[in-house]
Amino acid sequence: MSDGLFISFEGVDGAGKTTQVQQAHNYLQERGLRSRVTREPGGTPVGLTIRELVLHGLAAFPSVAVTGGTDVVDASDDLAPRTEALLYAADRAEHVAQVVRPALERGDIVLCDRYLDSSLAYQAGGRDLSVDVIRRLSLWASQDLLPKRTYLLDADPSQSKSRLDHEPDRLESAGDDFQQHVRQAFLQLAQREPDRFLVIDATQSIEQVWQIIQDDLDKLVEGREPDLPQVDDDLPDVDDENDDTGAQDDADKDESAAGYEDDEQATETDWTESADTSDQDDQSMESGTAGGDADDDSVPVGSRARWLLRPRLLRKTR
Numbered sequence: 001m002s003d004g005l006f007i008s009f010e011g012v013d014g015a016g017k018t019t020q021v022q023q024a025h026n027y028l029q030e031r032g033l034r035s036r037v038t039r040e041p042g043g044t045p046v047g048l049t050i051r052e053l054v055l056h057g058l059a060a061f062p063s064v065a066v067t068g069g070t071d072v073v074d075a076s077d078d079l080a081p082r083t084e085a086l087l088y089a090a091d092r093a094e095h096v097a098q099v100v101r102p103a104l105e106r107g108d109i110v111l112c113d114r115y116l117d118s119s120l121a122y123q124a125g126g127r128d129l130s131v132d133v134i135r136r137l138s139l140w141a142s143q144d145l146l147p148k149r150t151y152l153l154d155a156d157p158s159q160s161k162s163r164l165d166h167e168p169d170r171l172e173s174a175g176d177d178f179q180q181h182v183r184q185a186f187l188q189l190a191q192r193e194p195d196r197f198l199v200i201d202a203t204q205s206i207e208q209v210w211q212i213i214q215d216d217l218d219k220l221v222e223g224r225e226p227d228l229p230q231v232d233d234d235l236p237d238v239d240d241e242n243d244d245t246g247a248q249d250d251a252d253k254d255e256s257a258a259g260y261e262d263d264e265q266a267t268e269t270d271w272t273e274s275a276d277t278s279d280q281d282d283q284s285m286e287s288g289t290a291g292g293d294a295d296d297d298s299v300p301v302g303s304r305a306r307w308l309l310r311p312r313l314l315r316k317t318r
């Protein structure tokens, strides 16, 4: 397979995904590592068209709304749930084939603002379609590509919504119950795959959330560092390092800050009862730690500090 590293960011609208994707991108670039920011829906030209349709419905295509030649000509008509699911899957198929896989094959670190778990949370969790069907559809579309790590930025949707400064799109307007279902569906997914997910309390400050992601990212990158392309030509000035991450002083960081002290936040819902039986679900629900503590002991003390020094050493020897 590929040498790259695939990372996704998930959570309800306004949880802070785009902000943290950008933080991660800047951080990796500053360290001379090639990272690629992308998103779903809309990571390709075809995807941008699909994005317009799923986020704004036929209102995005007024000429079609008028001349559609069917009964469904009102721009305010909603998409049927299965249509919506297929459109997100089509966006994913195009995105993985045209952007994500090629980048991973080049050895890039791919930072994806939403991915397959959004389909599971919104189309299955929110729209009451079978999670099994949605998972199989997404895996078929992506040819079984799953991220190595998924950061779930968890927040109460009523709180995160207040952060948004744009007009709500179709899904953002879908109502509080829908958003609450989506949040619970995300938490449940994280419980089922504790090795892939790291759940982070997104009501913390941007800097606190980033600190948690940065720590985890360091461990992930360290694990594969020999495979990474090192771009030492564009290294940042040593004095500027970490300027916009607010991440310099992490010596005393509380490891438990990653999310919650235990997994009580992941409430059981009816949605979980329809859970599928595909390969990804083999992990025990009991082992789910909604804070991603599983990796914490696997990194030797001091290894992160060594890695952080590396760009400086490279620079000084040039």
Ligand SMILES: Nc1ncnc2c1ncn2[C@@H]1O[C@H](COP(=O)(O)OP(=O)(O)O)[C@@H](O)[C@H]1O
Residues within 6 Å of the ligand: 011, 012, 013, 014, 015, 016, 017, 018, 019, 020, 163, 164, 202, 203, 204, 205, 206, 207, 209
């Ligand atoms: N942890 C945070 N605390 C307060 N505001 C935040 C936080 N994270 C992001 N924001 C702000 O909330 C808004 C939405 O953030 P964004 O990253 O676009 O969320 P998302 O991509 O999850 O919808 C932006 O104005 C951003 O600056």
Ligand SMILES: Cc1cn([C@H]2C[C@H](O)[C@@H](COP(=O)(O)OP(=O)(O)O)O2)c(=O)[nH]c1=O
Residues within 6 Å of the ligand: 011, 012, 013, 014, 015, 017, 018, 040, 041, 055, 088, 113, 114, 115, 116, 117, 118, 119, 120, 122, 123, 171, 172
């Ligand atoms: C990727 C994906 C997104 N969505 C939804 C979630 C969002 O409401 C919308 C994408 O909007 P986005 O721009 O990602 O929203 P935000 O940055 O505010 O979080 O599409 C799905 O329903 N299924 C999916 O598979």
